[in-house]
Amino acid sequence: MHTFSRRTFGALVFAGATAIAANAYAADKIHVGILSLASHSPSIIAEAKGYFSEQDLEVEFVSFQAAQPMAVAIASGDVDFGMTAISGGLISLADKGVVKVIGGALQETPEIEGQKILVSKAAHDDGVTAPAALKGRSFGITTTGSSFHYMAHKIADKEGFARSEIHVKPLQKVPAVIASLKSGQIDAWSIVPNIADGLTKGPEVIEIGKISDYIDNYQVTTVFTSTKNTEEKPQLVKRFLAGLSKGIADYNAALVDKTMSEEETAAIVAMIHKYVYSDQPLEKADPRIRAGAMRINENAALSLASVEDQLEWFKSESLAPATATMDKLVDASFVETR
Amino acid sequence: MQLTLHDISHRYGGTTVLDGVSLTVDDGEIVCIVGPSGCGKSTLLRIAGGLEKPDGGAALLSGAAPEGSLNPLTYIFQDFALLPWRTVEGNVSLVLEDHGIAASERAAIIADVLSRTNLSDFARALPRQLSGGMKQRVAIARALAVKPAILLMDEPLSALDSQTRELLMDDLVALWSRERFSACYVTHNLNEAVRLGRRIIVLSRRPGRIRDVVEIDMPLAERVDRLAELELLQRRVWDIMREEAREADREISDVA
Amino acid sequence: MSHEAAARDTANTPDDAGQRPVPFRGGGFVHRPLGPVAPVVFLAILALWELGSRSGFISPIALPAPSAAFAALADLFKTGMLWKHLGASLYRLALGWTLGSLLGIAVGLAVGLFSLARAGLLPLVSALFPVPKIALLPLFIIWFGIGEGSKVATILFGTFFPTVIATYAGVDNVDRGLIRMGQSFGLGWLSIVRKIIVPGAMPAILSGFRISASIAIVLLVAAEMIGAEFGIGAYILMAGALFALDQLIAGVALLSVLGLVIAWLIGKLEKRLLSWRM
Numbered sequence: 043m044h045t046f047s048r049r050t051f052g053a054l055v056f057a058g059a060t061a062i063a064a065n066a067y068a069a070d071k072i073h074v075g076i077l078s079l080a081s082h083s084p085s086i087i088a089e090a091k092g093y094f095s096e097q098d099l100e101v102e103f104v105s106f107q108a109a110q111p112m113a114v115a116i117a118s119g120d121v122d123f124g125m126t127a128i129s130g131g132l133i134s135l136a137d138k139g140v141v142k143v144i145g146g147a148l149q150e151t152p153e154i155e156g157q158k159i160l161v162s163k164a165a166h167d168d169g170v171t172a173p174a175a176l177k178g179r180s181f182g183i184t185t186t187g188s189s190f191h192y193m194a195h196k197i198a199d200k201e202g203f204a205r206s207e208i209h210v211k212p213l214q215k216v217p218a219v220i221a222s223l224k225s226g227q228i229d230a231w232s233i234v235p236n237i238a239d240g241l242t243k244g245p246e247v248i249e250i251g252k253i254s255d256y257i258d259n260y261q262v263t264t265v266f267t268s269t270k271n272t273e274e275k276p277q278l279v280k281r282f283l284a285g286l287s288k289g290i291a292d293y294n295a296a297l298v299d300k301t302m303s304e305e306e307t308a309a310i311v312a313m314i315h316k317y318v319y320s321d322q323p324l325e326k327a328d329p330r331i332r333a334g335a336m337r338i339n340e341n342a343a344l345s346l347a348s349v350e351d352q353l354e355w356f357k358s359e360s361l362a363p364a365t366a367t368m369d370k371l372v373d374a375s376f377v378e379t380r
Numbered sequence: 381m382q383l384t385l386h387d388i389s390h391r392y393g394g395t396t397v398l399d400g401v402s403l404t405v406d407d408g409e410i411v412c413i414v415g416p417s418g419c420g421k422s423t424l425l426r427i428a429g430g431l432e433k434p435d436g437g438a439a440l441l442s443g444a445a446p447e448g449s450l451n452p453l454t455y456i457f458q459d460f461a462l463l464p465w466r467t468v469e470g471n472v473s474l475v476l477e478d479h480g481i482a483a484s485e486r487a488a489i490i491a492d493v494l495s496r497t498n499l500s501d502f503a504r505a506l507p508r509q510l511s512g513g514m515k516q517r518v519a520i521a522r523a524l525a526v527k528p529a530i531l532l533m534d535e536p537l538s539a540l541d542s543q544t545r546e547l548l549m550d551d552l553v554a555l556w557s558r559e560r561f562s563a564c565y566v567t568h569n570l571n572e573a574v575r576l577g578r579r580i581i582v583l584s585r586r587p588g589r590i591r592d593v594v595e596i597d598m599p600l601a602e603r604v605d606r607l608a609e610l611e612l613l614q615r616r617v618w619d620i621m622r623e624e625a626r627e628a629d630r631e632i633s634d635v636a
Numbered sequence: 637m638s639h640e641a642a643a644r645d646t647a648n649t650p651d652d653a654g655q656r657p658v659p660f661r662g663g664g665f666v667h668r669p670l671g672p673v674a675p676v677v678f679l680a681i682l683a684l685w686e687l688g689s690r691s692g693f694i695s696p697i698a699l700p701a702p703s704a705a706f707a708a709l710a711d712l713f714k715t716g717m718l719w720k721h722l723g724a725s726l727y728r729l730a731l732g733w734t735l736g737s738l739l740g741i742a743v744g745l746a747v748g749l750f751s752l753a754r755a756g757l758l759p760l761v762s763a764l765f766p767v768p769k770i771a772l773l774p775l776f777i778i779w780f781g782i783g784e785g786s787k788v789a790t791i792l793f794g795t796f797f798p799t800v801i802a803t804y805a806g807v808d809n810v811d812r813g814l815i816r817m818g819q820s821f822g823l824g825w826l827s828i829v830r831k832i833i834v835p836g837a838m839p840a841i842l843s844g845f846r847i848s849a850s851i852a853i854v855l856l857v858a859a860e861m862i863g864a865e866f867g868i869g870a871y872i873l874m875a876g877a878l879f880a881l882d883q884l885i886a887g888v889a890l891l892s893v894l895g896l897v898i899a900w901l902i903g904k905l906e907k908r909l910l911s912w913r914m
Contacts, residue, residue, distance in 0.1 A: 110877055117697055130878035138697055185877035211782060211863035212870070218862065221774055227782045228863075361878055429820055451822050461817035465835045465912040474831060475821040506912050526821060 088289030130187025145342030261348035297335035389436035415583030416628035454528035732791025744803020782863035802844020806837030
């Protein structure tokens with residue numbers, strides 16, 4: 043929450059009282075929040091290829107370390123659009139009427155390799171060779187109410203044991219979860235394939251299942267913006283989604299369906315590399331970016347059923363306010379829903 | 381028991397502070413050492429008690445310590461050096477605890493020395509509750525508790541106001557009349573020296589050498605009634621010291 | 637007699653002969669004890685805050701109303717989770733702080749007493765003290781696991797260094813005259829350390845405790861970042877992740893109260909151990 047600056051705080055304090063008309067920013071300059079993850083590539087591609095410029099949008103990227111501060115920054119108006127998993131924080135902000143989900147992004151689909159369930163070597167040796175054996179085991183999550191928490195409970199639900207019998211361990215950050223899994227301090231974790239594949243290459247981590255077996259059409263990440271944007275500038279939202287959609291199409295064509303020429307694909311990887319794995323040379327980052335790319339919904343289509351399932355889970359675990367509803371969480375008027 | 385300082389020389393860094401000082405403290409004798417500031421009086425006393433090693437010469441003891449003496453050479457400090465977190469009896473107890481004395485015997489010794497210094501009513505008081513004079517009485521009681529052969533007194537009355545100083549001097553005289561302790565008494569106060577000293581050793585300014593020795597044969601107990609005679613003695617000592625003191629005052633000190 | 641009377645007369649009639657009172661220039665710069673000011677200020681701020689929240693002047697996204705935070709606290713109490721969280725945190729605080737303080741005093745005494753320890757350890761202590769222990773969390777996880785070990789270790793390391801520094805500074809500040817007195821009476825080395833140096837360093841050690849106890853509370857949240865199901869820090873982190881600001885404020889209030897209670901306890905300890913001072 044380090045991005046929650048004093049200025050932001052001041053703005054928030056007075057937002058309720060004064061409600062200054064928010065035409066503060068220049069013509070159509072927008073701020074887009076990204077995490078350094080391959081799943082944020084569509085925005086990067088759309089910007090690099092000029093799809094946002096076509097929409098008369100000037101995009102500035104704001105990097106975040108985690109989804110939670112990004113949601114807060116959107117609520118405060120420092121960032122206009124973001125793309126992350128549905129989290130307790132996001133729902134809580136939506137319940138307060140400041141942010142809204144406007145589209146879908148990463149989604150599990152049967153035909154594409156999706157998130158994987160991993161266990162440590164020690165747990166595997168101890169007989170945890172299938173998700174059913176996770177009963178009574180520890181499961182790494184970043185924070186309470188994160189997508190990992192949801193996945194752990196969905197596994198428990200489907201395997202027919204109590205959610206409390208899978209011991210979730212909040213470890214705050216993905217690297218901490220990876221370290222704990224590798225050293226056998228936690229038994230299990232679930233993660234997107236490009237990270238999972240890197241881990242299972244070593245001897246310390248073994249794959250024992252797929253998340254798609256436990257969650258139907260899991261809408262892993264969504265596109266969201268401030269409620270103010272949806273109400274006061276629907277055209278801006280539409281233009282952003284139009285630009286993003288072209289980026290999504292390129293991403294899927296290049297890395298998921300692999301229908302693009304190698305030359306074009308390499309160009310796209312180079313664009314992504316500016317923000318993802320940028321601390322490594324391109325030769326090293328290239329295979330990592332390409333590996334295990336998951337499909338991002340065309341035209342940012344949104345699976346309402348999956349979002350509703352997630353919302354219900356959050357509420358059932360008291361991780362979201364009981365007053366939260368789909369209407370408060372989602373503005374389905376911008377994209378195709380299914 | 382006899383304490384002899386033989387040809388003591390001492391330097392701090394490049395400065396010679398003591399140069400060939402020899403003196404003897406005989407049984408039952410109070411030897412006063414006076415001298416201008418910075419002449420090495422306190423250093424000499426630290427050497428005498430084994431708290432510092434001289435660069436030249438030696439501090440020597442002869443004769444047996446009196447029976448039951450726990451600490452033959454015992455100091456009384458200018459700043460009293462009482463532990464502020466211990467009561468009066470606790471402070472006296474401190475110096476007995478390392479000698480394997482049974483608790484009951486220890487309590488008896490404490491009660492005895494406190495009564496000898498008229499402190500019995502203050503046994504449970506903390507040092508911060510006492511006046512300067514009372515604190516020094518506690519320090520004296522503490523010193524008596526270890527049955528010293530020779531008291532090494534480093535300006536014991538200098539931190540006290542003049543009335544308290546008079547009272548304590550009377551106490552010391554009374555105490556000496558009863559116990560006949562021997563003492564090496566360092567002071568810059570000539571009045572104290574002539575009131576208490578059997579011999580007064582006058583040191584020169586730095587480097588400290590023995591400038592003169594004044595012997596006073598008058599019995600201690602009589603001195604309080606013969607102040608006019610003492611006044612003359614004090615003048616004599618001052619005459620010896622005056623030039624040294626003036627020079628010492630004009631020196632720029634680089635030795636603490 | 638008449639002289640005195642005259643003096644008194646003139647003093648009583650300042651107009652005579654142009655006499656006037658000496659202007660008073662003293663006063664000020666002295667703190668007077670003002671009993672109930674703190675609670676009044678505190679309640680006034682709470683009331684203003686509540687009023688601001690109710691009227692909508694303070695957006696609920698910026699700050700929840702105090703009543704909402706109080707309700708979250710009440711929920712904690714009703715569900716019994718309060719004791720679970722408090723118990724877990726107090727266990728970690730007590731264990732980590734006690735071990736850190738004991739080790740810190742031991743090392744601080746060594747640094748204060750032995751030249752070799754000072755030469756060898758002091759640079760190390762000075763180098764490690766400013767390292768944010770949060771930065772070492774990943775290492776602690778590998779070394780001590782994600783169970784209680786890494787949490788206690790975080791607090792232990794956080795309290796160890798300030799205690800070392802407070803202790804050796806305290807030892808350095810013990811009146812050399814008292815040590816010389818001990819030597820002059822032939823006290824043994826251990827007696828001098830036990831009866832003169834340690835009590836003499838006690839005020840510094842106790843004020844070190846005040847600092848290390850605060851650091852321990854600060855580090856509690858960091859310590860409970862890793863794999864903690866219960867604990868006030870874990871509760872605050874969860875509230876932050878869920879953007880449940882009412883719970884967040886409730887958790888922070890619990891930490892403050894904890895801090896106040898610990899400061900009060902140390903004050904009691906100081907009164908007991910340092911009664912000789914004042």
